[in-house]
Amino acid sequence: EKGTYPHYMLKEIDEQPLVIRKLIQKYQNENGELTIDVDIINAVNQSDRIYIVAAGTSYHAGLVGAQMIEKLAKVPVEVHVASEFNYNMPILSEKPLFIFISQSGETADSRAVLVQVKELGYPALTVTNVQGSTLSREADFTLLLHAGPEIAVASTKAYTAQLGVLSIFAAVLAESKGHNLEFDLVQDLGIVANAMEVLCDAKEELEDIARKFLATTRNCFFIGRTMDYYVGLEGALKLKEISYIQAEGFAGGELKHGTIALIENGTPVIAISTQEQVDLSIRGNVKEVVARGANPCIISMKGLETEEDSFVVPPVNELLSPLVSVIPLQLISYYAALHRDCDVDKPRNLAKSVTVE
Ligand code: M6R
Secondary structure: OOOOOOOHHHHHHHOHHHHHHHHHHHOEOOOOOEOOOHHHHHHHHHOOEEEEEEOHHHHHHHHHHHHHHHHHHOOOEEEEEHHHHOOOOOOOOOOEEEEEEEOOOOOHHHHHHHHHHHHHOOOEEEEEOOOOOHHHHHOOEEEEOOOOOOOOOOOOHHHHHHHHHHHHHHHHHHHHOOOOOOOOHHHHHHHHHHHHHHHHOOHHHHHHHHHHHHOOOOEEEEEEOOHHHHHHHHHHHHHHHHHOOEEEEEEHHHHHHOHHHHOOOOOEEEEEEOOHHHHHHHHHHHHHHHOOOOEEEEEEEOOOOOOOOOEEEOOOOHHHHHHHHHHHHHHHHHHHHHHOOOOOOOOOOOOOOOOOO
């Protein structure tokens, strides 16, 4: 039930700190260490490459998860859109292992790939919110999101829970391979949960940002580099899905290769900067669009902020930054949709789970 909330989406956004705290507990053993079923870790350690297959928001979570796995566990990962995979199957490695990410566990496009993967005899792990769902039953292994039912069509808490589970998976896998983590993931996810709380309390400020940048616009661009690029893709999907503003996320470096032609006077460009390594480059990209008349909204992480930034998120482990930087984007989308009188929880033409290919 949505209780006193006007929409499920807002309730589910607010649940994110709790979901992350619950997730930590669910994946902790009696000594407080994070664990993943040893059969899963063994299966991954017998494989030579991970293929992540998913759709929509879950695909965006996969892009971030792949970075976490490659950076921490040093296992090569490819991320694929489910609906393309079957028609355009890449040349697989000798010992592939598949990870299906799906909130509902019912997405037909992902299931079609799973059926094929099982026919080929490869191991498959499903990361899902729904125990007993089709993708969970048909895969060899399941990791649950423990996010509680997600009712709003726009996925919010499932995305951050997916990132939480993938970070735990990456860390446990890294340790099994003898790679030393230079941080304590339990502690850092706790910091993330606290930061999420701060962000959920910033609703008024984010509503003002939505009003200032998106009240009358027809389109909006999201730019970022590395992790921030993937979060930008998710921010753009959220915005278009519920507010019907045409939104596009792209890599900051790609601007000059075409998209910059679309920038006009007043075009909102939401730039995300949470990664020290690319902070200067993305700020350079912001200057390029501003010179063409764009209305820039910079969302940065504390420590990298400058005076021109519109919103600053609390500092967290850079690898976990998408779990926090996505929240202002979710809330900005929510308010943009609200201001436009859109049906936030049930956007037109969309269903919660897409059960046709
Ligand atoms: O249940 P799944 O995670 O497999 O769903 C995948 C997509 O259909 C889903 O993420 C969709 O993109 C959402 N409406 C995004 O908010």
